[in-house]
Amino acid sequence: MSVTRRRLIHLVGRAGGISAAYRTMAAMGLLAAPAAYAGPPALPAGSGAGSKVLILGAGIAGMVAALELGRAGYDCTVLEARGRAGGRNWSLRASDVVEETGGRQPVAWDAGEHLYFNPGPARLPYDHQGILGYCRELGVALEVLCNDNRAAFMHDDAAFAGAPQRNGAVVNDTRGYIAELAAKAVDAGLLDQPVSDIDKERLRAFLRAFGALEADLVYRGSARAGLAELPGAGTQSGRIAAPLDLRAIVASEFWQGPMQFGELHTMQATMLQPVGGMGRIGEAFGRMLGERIVYRREITDIRRTGEARGARVLWRDARSGERGAAEADYVICTLPCPVLRGIDADFSPALRAALAAPAYVPAGKIAFQAERRFWEQDHNIYGGISWTSRDITQIWYPTAGLHAPKGILVAGYVWSDREGEAFAAKPPARRAADALADAAHIHPGCAQALGNAVSVAWPNIPFTGSAWAEWSRATRKQYYPVLLAGEGPFLFAGEHVSYVTGWQEGAVLSAHVAVAALAERVRRAGAPARASP
């Protein structure tokens, strides 16, 4: 904030009071509120006429680029290795097939709008207005996804003797104990500047409210954390449960993720999902782009035919054995780095190094068809996630099809290197058996209700090769700018070319940046031509 701004606010404050000063600050953008989403780059109508662009990959980034460039008159073609649009945006349903490098898994589930499994992205945070904006435009219906559910469980083999605890008990007993500790600090006069002048009684009331403390500022449990008997009718007045032992909570790994998970910026309410599965987004893009996407085009070679402009791409159709080539002025590569690394390409050593730089997360998920929604019927769990110290890490309860007879339960979502690689190394039947054994620690006997497992280990999925990119501070600094700059006729997009890696939002925003960069190149290339008729 410059001195001039400060002085202005001070003067406004003196003249009009703090309220006026506040409004002035808001008007000057000095209050904490992110700038509204600007939308896709506004390219002049017809500005792309005469420019031909090849887009590699019909995932979210590639399809966003094709849509936006198409609006401006570019001649775009998307080459996609698979027979479907979406890439990692994917919902598996009855009669689909998962093809991993190790083998095929047919999806032997019942048909049903709610009987789907999102092996890739499964959440749309409220602030991800890039991807949400396309949902609005493409008419993809949304619904609220419960992400953090107080009725779900946290389980740690090494805490509470391995007995699963309710999320609401862990979260709210923790709030109580921490508020009680904070009250001790207030009593002991440990408040520093600049808050040492806060009225102590009001601060105590604030801590009581935060933690559900009793009048003596001690936490002895609360209805927020759970009830041993629910209030009902007749003589059933309800009874608060005894609180969990703070020592046991601190000894657990609950606070190393699960306990504040729902407060993380990308995990907070409101979380959204497309009605019918995340794959509805990719499908809608695919329908809109129609023949602008050419399927079964696995890229084998990326060639440069000009300095700043001109490229040739070679492809093959693994099914038919057909091979061919496509040419364009520019190429937007949205293939993930693990795939790009294996393609014969006219990339500089610096660019190759950049593509080799980001680490990739070997995530995987496994889902079962449940013949009975035991989590709803036995535990009042409607959506959300249970956490466990066991390898499966999480159990996701479907928000779709509430109260339906059956459901698809994600009984394992792994993303750490150790669990992810171990998961990918197992044959599907073994993944299923191990997941059921792990899940039984939260839901004893659940294997009886769960059948027909379908698992996806992203490192084994052709044309993707891993789940998502992670830049370290060092690689972000050294290599990310290289990818971002592109090279000659080549530009790059995808979640890996963003600060929102692992999210569809990163794919969308990176495509916007690539589209704007391409348009700028065309504008510059075109200007001299128009200047010398």
Place this chain on the structure above:
Amino acid sequence: MSVTRRRLIHLVGRAGGISAAYRTMAAMGLLAAPAAYAGPPALPAGSGAGSKVLILGAGIAGMVAALELGRAGYDCTVLEARGRAGGRNWSLRASDVVEETGGRQPVAWDAGEHLYFNPGPARLPYDHQGILGYCRELGVALEVLCNDNRAAFMHDDAAFAGAPQRNGAVVNDTRGYIAELAAKAVDAGLLDQPVSDIDKERLRAFLRAFGALEADLVYRGSARAGLAELPGAGTQSGRIAAPLDLRAIVASEFWQGPMQFGELHTMQATMLQPVGGMGRIGEAFGRMLGERIVYRREITDIRRTGEARGARVLWRDARSGERGAAEADYVICTLPCPVLRGIDADFSPALRAALAAPAYVPAGKIAFQAERRFWEQDHNIYGGISWTSRDITQIWYPTAGLHAPKGILVAGYVWSDREGEAFAAKPPARRAADALADAAHIHPGCAQALGNAVSVAWPNIPFTGSAWAEWSRATRKQYYPVLLAGEGPFLFAGEHVSYVTGWQEGAVLSAHVAVAALAERVRRAGAPARASP
């Protein structure tokens, strides 16, 4: 816990370790988990044959009673004053009419599955398995309702110079500051028994995780509380917002409700709602009961014709002027106390005193059709509630119809005596003007997008008379048992005859208790008759 139980657990623990002891405790029901919902009372098939029951009121309690008694062969008739089933379970849609004692309000909204307003109950907590069980049985489709939304606002005229603050900033900055205070207590060695032996370093790590503290255990803001710039693509790496001033948070009224609202037992995730409006439940009950409900039957007199059995009820149809009488062995009265108090009835003075005892909440709501969902488009608010110190108290954003062009916005929900009575005293046009003025403090200019207000002040609604009952500790002790016991042929049900007042769950469970009590009377009355043939 008896000594015998303790000894057993101790012995199991010595023999099998703490895990075995834990499992034993769980098996003995000693762990904090409420008993699973028992379902409606199991009445023997045909046990009601020959018994005639009148049920007064086709709200949730009355219809549950009719359904359950009907299953056991009772001859039930429900008398309902209105022309529709549901009572306070009610969704207003295009072409409906609100009739208050003061006048009529036609609902001049567009037609649309998502364009509804629930003037009465609007939430189904996950633990309310009574009402949720009927949703399952009656095929009422459910969806997740976002109740506590980190993107919504808190506004207090007397704090932050009246500038609305994001829920997520208030909640997460508070967590940070309180964790920081708690860390000071740890540093100062203020831990009491029995937690004084917790490893201090682990406790500090726990507090850091809870509050998003920095390594020095100081809170300086976090992405959880909000971003001044969202991370994106290109060079947009994101920037954390400066935290709110703790003094201002403590000075606000945010912590006197809004801040921990989402942690209250009945407000926690997962919150549910019927697809298409809460009224779908009442409508489904009405369809299932069919002609067992007789509409337009306003009760004027309740007479007793026998000691324990035998009653006559007089009614009138206010539209046609028709009057009539109905007779039965038993009567279940589910009318709210404010209505029952006005009916000429053969009730004892003690019963009259009990009906006069509970206080009633004069709640009201107002909704507008929004021509543009500005809360979604401008603020990324998808469902949830904003709070304000102004009279409207709350703004509810619809979870239904996300991304649709239009929506129904509840721009005022009042329930305190002061605001509720003032609301009821105003004509509808004045309520609308005042609500828009209040809402503008959170959404400046919102009046441009909001039209066609519809308001419901429950004290003015005939056949209901107020929103819900509240028992004080004293009235609960003295009068609730009188209502619960019933009198002669009369039994009572409704949310007011429960420990879950103000919730449909109370209506359901009270009906179950009344049904079981009635069946027990019939069983006792029938036994001697069968013993002396």
